[in-house]
Amino acid sequence: MTILEHKYPNGFRIIYEQPLNKIPVSGVYLFCNVGPVYEYNNMRGASHFIEHMCFKGTKLNPNSVHLMNEFSKIGAYFNAVTTKRYTCYTIKCMDDYLAKSIYNVSDMLINSIFNKEEFNKEHKVVLEELNNLRNDPYSKIDDELERMLFKGSSYEYPIDDLEYHNKNSLKYNKIMEFYKAYYHPSNMFLSIVTHVPLENIKQMLKNTFFLKEKTPFAPIIMPVLQLGIEMYSNIQYNIIQSSKISNVLLSIGFRTCSHNSIEKYYLYLLSVILGSTINGRLMKILREKHGLVYSTRCEVENYEHGGKFTFFTETKFEHFLTNGRNLGVLPLLINIINDIKKNGVTNEEIKNSKGNIKGQKLLNLESISLQTKYNGEEYLFIGDSKQIVPYSKIYDKYIKGITKENITYVINKYINKKNMCVCVISNKALYLEKLKRECEKIF
Missing domain, CATH: 3.30.830.10 (Metalloenzyme, LuxS/M16 peptidase-like)
Structure with missing residues (x-):
């Protein structure tokens, strides 16, 4: 339409x-x-x-x-x-x-x-x-x-x-x-x-x-958005201890591209491959294979100046670093990240995830809410309705043609230490040195 x-x-x-x-x-x-x-x-x-x-x-x-x-x-x-x-x-x-x-x-x-x-x-x-x-x-x-x-x-x-x-x-x-x-x-x-x-x-x-007002309001002197971000040379950490939770929450984020970049769709497909569905790698490895988490996901979000690609998990403190003699959630997650950096994703994963996105986009059209919100957000960021690709055409325009090379490109560009921030909320004391020891294994 x-x-x-x-x-x-x-x-x-x-x-x-x-x-x-x-x-x-x-x-x-x-x-x-x-x-x-x-x-x-x-x-x-x-x-x-x-x-x-x-x-x-x-x-x-x-x-x-x-x-x-x-x-x-x-x-x-x-x-x-x-x-x-x-x-x-x-x-x-x-x-x-x-x-x-x-x-x-x-x-x-x-x-x-x-x-x-x-x-x-x-x-x-x-x-x-x-x-x-x-x-x-x-x-x-x-x-x-x-x-x-x-x-x-x-x-x-x-x-x-x-x-x-x-x-x-x-x-x-x-x-x-x-x-x-x-x-x-x-x-x-x-x-x-x-x-x-x-x-x-x-x-x-x-x-x-x-x-009611027939003429434009006097131009608003909009504060200038500060879109520059402080550059890092290595991983940033924040550990918060809280007695109000019973588990450990882990969020690992990577700085990515702006809202108007085509690369956000490559990252979106990667997020589906890794963690947006029951068949994503996070669920397969952390939950189905090792039984260490109930909740885990991978998300993307983009603004004018840049975006974020985030891994999230929730687990018991006892399973965060180790699982008895086996690896715990954090080292397993670091292994997952390193594996996509070293070996990329498979053609089958790309095919299946594209099918998931295509089906979800079609189902979402049953409700007009996402379509209405999407049009508004696109207009806000782009400023020209003629440049907005309708929600019903997103898959054919941006997702269908994504290649394995496109995915590999954004992995290499964004998934690295200088773009990486780690936040943990734990119910028990967690030492920074132990957290760093695992996270610094990122390639």
């Missing part, structure tokens, strides 16, 4: 595509081009907090209960998320209620009242959420690994953290300034996947608050 774009005089934009399924359901993702990467000292956490406050009411819908009821009574799914790069408000509703849903989200984002009493109350809710995250080792290990991988760049910092919230930070007046600066139609766009014709959606938009 063709991806279409429409831009209004005030700067607001629509990114539109029709779904391949025939279900009369629409996906709507409102992207606001602001996230933690644009924050500065004493304002870190602002994007996440504003996301919370936008749910607290408008003049038309004076409280969160009334506001959420507008979506609940039509059976619509409604939520929001703050990522490092953007803030997004997501709706999934029946086509018949698309106009009402877009109108309500426009009121919510443009006319949020930010009652000071609710502001203070919601701040306590945010602190409670962050306290829970601080006690979540899975969230902690992701944050700490990214601190090392992206050190020196705007992506180094967590989305939100308890340390951001002190008596000198996130003042009411400053939050209001931040909200008014960034929550303007010229800094927003709608990614919509629906059977409703684009011309009908244009008519719907005329009655919303997204088009």
Whole structure:
């Protein structure tokens, strides 16, 4: 399907595509081009907090209960998320209620009242959420690994953290300034996947608050993203001991390419070969052969300045370095990494993993959510809808033609010591020397 774009005089934009399924359901993702990467000292956490406050009411819908009821009574799914790069408000509703849903989200984002009493109350809710995250080792290990991988760049910092919230930070007046600066139609766009014709959606938009302002807002002086990262000459380590977990969590990350690099697809295929499926090498060796882990995976993620290729495992402390007289999880994982560096991957692994990706991409089209999110993220990073390859064509365009040589190339380029960071959260004391002894065996 063709991806279409429409831009209004005030700067607001629509990114539109029709779904391949025939279900009369629409996906709507409102992207606001602001996230933690644009924050500065004493304002870190602002994007996440504003996301919370936008749910607290408008003049038309004076409280969160009334506001959420507008979506609940039509059976619509409604939520929001703050990522490092953007803030997004997501709706999934029946086509018949698309106009009402877009109108309500426009009121919510443009006319949020930010009652000071609710502001203070919601701040306590945010602190409670962050306290829970601080006690979540899975969230902690992701944050700490990214601190090392992206050190020196705007992506180094967590989305939100308890340390951001002190008596000198996130003042009411400053939050209001931040909200008014960034929550303007010229800094927003709608990614919509629906059977409703684009011309009908244009008519719907005329009655919303997204088009209330007829001219573009005064240009926002966007903070310059720091995209340079601190270069390392060897492996970086971080060991955290925590009594709140019963196992050892291990995350090994490698710095990789940017979002717009073709190499991210080579790395994606490699991640499937290694650990994204039950037939991946991680599961075969660590779980099926040795029975040492319940959870293990391999993931890729890419931003403007670069990306990460991550191995994750969880195991008992007793199985981390050794398994009786046999190798434990860490040395086995290092052996897996060294094996792909020395011998690469097999043609059969490539064929099977391509089949997995092709099937998963097709199944994902049953739900419009991934398609809607994908279009929005691609537009955010690329800035031109004509250059976006539709989600339904990703496999044929980028995956189908990947060769063994392509995989070998990215392994040699990215999987090495100077790109490598290791983070461990352990329930017992773990000595750095022992960790280094194994990790330094990487070729």
